[in-house]
Amino acid sequence: ETVDETQDLTDGFSLVIDAMKLNGIDTIYGVPGIPITDLGRLAQAAGIRVLSFRHEQNAGYAAAIAGFLTKKPGVCLTVSAPGFLNGLTALAHATTNCFPMILVSGSSEREIVDLQQGDYEEMDQLAIAKPLCKAAYRVLHAQDIGIGLARAIRAAVSGRPGGVYLDLPAKLFAQVINADVGAKSLVKVVDAAPAQFPGPAAVKRALDVLKAAKRPLIILGKGAAYAQADDAIKALVEKSGVPFLPMSMAKGLLSDMHPQCAGAARSTVLKDSDVVMLIGARLNWLLSHGKGRTWGDAPKKFIHVDIEPREMDSNVEIAAPVVGDIGSCVEALLDGMGGSWPKAPADWTGTVTAKRDENIAKMAPRFMNNKSPMDYHGALGALRTIIKERPDTILVNEGANTLDLARGAIDMYKPRKRLDVGTWGVMGVGMGSAIAAAVETGHPVLAVEGDSAFGFCGMEIETICRYKLPVCVVVFNNDGIYRGDGVNTGGGSDPATTAFVKGARYDKMAEAFGGVGVNATTPDDLRRAVNEALDSGKPTLINAVIDPAAGAESGRIGNLNPQSKLRKK
Ligand SMILES: Cc1ncc(Cn2c(C)c(CCOP(=O)(O)OP(=O)(O)O)sc2=O)c(N)n1
Ligand SMILES: Nc1ncnc2c1ncn2[C@@H]1O[C@H](COP(=O)(O)OP(=O)(O)O)[C@@H](O)[C@H]1O
């Protein structure tokens, strides 16, 4: 395009910002630096909220969770090479968890990279990103920025949501074109995530299988939470009368207190059910691949509702695949059920409810203990009460024991209020998730972190203080990974490989940045400090002292760890 200098002009910086605003992208999570420092400044000046983090991985986790919460792609902006690489973990995490996110990274000049002539932060970022995300695009000309961003948005949210990489070489930003040419080049994406309806035959087949069930179960996954088809899902569960099992980030879709919730009877319903309807949940390692002891010997029939056709038969035969977006699929199932539908057999629902109530009663006393130093259940007893009293609070959770025990201990009452490590079990998602949850929803956030998990992202406490976000972080400090009483069997002076400084005071970190720091040694201390934080909305970091001997190696998944057979007893 020749540029007519007598006319209004625009440039790459402005076109990126205009394309984002045109498509409703109002927030960017990132870390400034060459070549995108000015892009961040100009975006902020143009009214986009630009949040600067201390490490790109946390900005990426924030963008991923923003995508999960809003169904619009969360945007993470990084510098080239090292910044891009730091963002990649989050991009791969978003893709694995089906969260829509766009990693936008500045990059080096193609001519120099492709001749490997040693550019500043030289790296072929597009090639490196491709295997780790849903789609990856690079834009070389200013007039292609509009279509480039449009493609990235559609790729992120359509079909199975996921991570997308958008590569913007440094030279692109200062390119100048005529403003009218620029304006015409922008694309406002129409219907980015089109409804995808299931075939009538698939719906009928699924309902026939469900109707014939003697011991049916519905499993709700984070895809069902993401779909924001809350009323339809509730209607399906209640019309069918089938017990439901929420996966971690689907908790609260229907309250954990709902009479059909089988969360506390998980082992029973997985083992004894004869028909299982999966809604936005994969039969991956979290559900033992649909095979083995967990699922008992009785033959099972699976109904699988998912937008990704290739997910069907991924692990076990699917008797009734229902492929489409969850909202459309659940509406179609409800229509197919017509006016009246036989409730799930009473002997089955009775068995499930009895088992659930028995397990809840067994656990109850453990949450009442007032031990000091606290054990997990004593500390969680304080927190579960607070979430029950404050159901709008968003709960962020990571760790091993801190994650596994909190998942079952803290009931959730509303959809998309529990944000945790997701499918990979990656440590370090906590602070980014907490920041995005506060920014995107305005609700107060309670982040319950193992001390090791917190260590991966703890520097973002400064970010939380800087933006004055209503985030209360509770570090379950058991002096280590899994436990704090490990021993260096080599007899040297080094501590055990899983140990941390004994009696560390994480709360003092908050004071460094003007936040509130509290050291809590009893459940009452913890309850008081969290309530004060949630009432004040002030950034707060609570060091909850947990008994170093209270945890189990790798929480609930120790069986995944290979053990040496030759190890001396
Ligand atoms: C990025 C990363 N590194 C390491 C791990 C391995 N890992 C690690 C390091 C965990 C931390 C557990 O310690 P914690 O202090 O966070 O929790 P508890 O001590 O309460 O169990 S849980 C876990 O799977 C991981 N999942 N992700
Ligand atoms: N809008 C949607 N409609 C249908 N399926 C969806 C939608 N969004 C995500 N999914 C699907 O939801 C599933 C989420 O599964 P998973 O991450 O394993 O959940 P969980 O770990 O909670 O069981 C993925 O297979 C994904 O394709």
Ligand SMILES: [Mg+2]
């Ligand atoms: Mg720990």
